[in-house]
Amino acid sequence: MTSQETALDKRFALAKLLAQEGGAMALDYFNRRDSLVIETKRDLQDVVSIADRNVEKLIRDRVEVLFPEDGFLGEEFGLTAGTSGYTWVVDPIDGTAPFVNGMPNWCVSVAVLHEGVPVVGVIGAPCHGELYAAAAGRGAKLNGKVLTLDPSRTIENALTGIGANSHVTPEAVADIVSRLLQAGGNFIRNGSGALMLAYVAAGRLVGYYEPYMHAWDCLAGYCLVKEAGGWYHPFPTEGERLTKGSPVVAAGPGARAALAKLAQLD
Incomplete structure (x- = not known):
């Protein structure tokens, strides 16, 4: 295994862990959502809560400790440049509007770019007990099951x-x-x-x-x-x-x- 492959696998493992940990934190907030203070950003449909900020802070802080040379872009706190060629791109809660309205259609999204190309993608959907995970050259899985798309499915039949x-x-x-x-x-x-x-x-x-x-x-x-x-x-x-x-x-x-x-x- 090359050093680049090792670097990717280490970040892939961390991304899966952080999507799960962030998802657990978000789910706890979701179950206590009546107590959350909800704010709006650019318009009344664009909402944010303390849950978004704290989940992103959890993920950002862990990445900074383990990979301090990596860049990081999060929806809530913006872009911090890095020097390693790797950049983490995170949405702590995608689907905040469903989240604050008590619907399960939200997730924690963690990506890692290498030289601008998405090489890690992990999406945790805590309400559904699902973890989607992929890394470049390693395939995609849902809760450990390999995902392979069917070419017979089209816009007409799906x-x-x-x-x-x-x-x-x-x-x-x-x-x-x-x-x-x-x-x-x-x-x-x-x-x-x-x-x-x-x-x-x-x-x-x-x-x-x-x-x-x-x-x-x-x-x-x-x-x-x-x-x-x-x-x-x-x-x-x-x-x-x-x-x-x-x-x-x-x-x-x-x-x-x-x-x-x-x-x-x-």
Whole structure:
């Protein structure tokens, strides 16, 4: 095993541990959510709680102790540059709106980039008792079971995840849904883009498209989808672009062309 492989495996092991520990902390807050103070960020639909901040702090502090040379980008506390070529990208609770409203559609998302490429992706869904884990060249697993995507599943015979937020106009979202339905597909939105990307890797959804999404929402899911045999549209990770939003598209092998068309990538 090369030193680079060893470095990746050490970070992969830590990412799985932190997704579980962070998930346990988040689940405890979820079960006591009536006592949480809920704030809004850029609009009334964009909410945050002390749970988000404390879960991110737990993960950030552990990474800083074990890999102090690594960079770290979290949704709540921003980007800290590193020198190792590795950057952790974390959403402590993706799906905060479902979380604070008592729905189970939320997760802890932990990705690691190496030279800008997602090489580790771990998503913990505590309410479902699920841990999705992938690393470059090591495949993707759900609770230890290998995930392999079925190329016979298409937008016509499966479900596609669609994401929306206030960065995108209602008219644009309506157009996406309309074109998907006209193409013979059907859609679902559960309030967590990261979790829907994990569902693509698990074959529960055949694809996912959101016109504007952040790195902490998608990069763990991207690694999962790729290692399960799927495809994703690259996210810009150079410098400060990593902190900006971008279109996010991922698909199983039987839906790649249809999702690229839906996202108008041609």
